[in-house]
Amino acid sequence: MTYLIILAALALVPLLTILISRVNGAIAFMSLCVGSVLVSYTSPDVTSVVSSLNPRHTLQTNQWVQLGLLVVPFLLTILFTRGSVHGGKRFTNVLPALASGLLFALLITPLLSSGVQHQLEHQTAWRQLSNAQTAVVLGGAAFSLLFLLFTHRTRKPDEAGKKHGKH
DSSP: OHHHHHHHHHHHHHHHHHHHTTOOHHHHHHHHHHHHHHHHHHHHHHHHHHHHHOOSOHHHHHHHHHHHHHHHHHHHHHHHSTTOOOTTHHHHTHHHHHHHHHHHHHHHGGGSOHHHHHHHHTSHHHHHHHHTHHHHHHHHHHHHHHHHHHHOOOOOHHHHSOOSSOO
């Protein structure tokens, strides 16, 4: 039961943080994708640099480096884009935010300690989430791209020079 709560927290905390902080869920989803690419392609090199500073516990160092590479872009996105979603966009932001929460749980679980990972992977909810992995990634990517495309407002040439205020 405890591990089910941990799994739920791994998905719900990012979701609620995005919604409450009014962070753009599409950008949060993309930052998790960037973190995943960083883990895949740079973690061995970053781990060797960090391990050269402290040669003990290389396996633990690798685990912490991977967690950092995944989470830091996501945290920076939350920090720098707080309050960026206003009005009606808040409702359309729910799907990218949900996809971000689910993707966070999918990406972070394999990077946890083997004991915790083993317990989480024995949960029925994890198996269901793992089976839905393709839908989460494809759906999240589609919702995020659509959200970004349809909510990004470009200024018209006649608006670019205008200032807001009384005329």
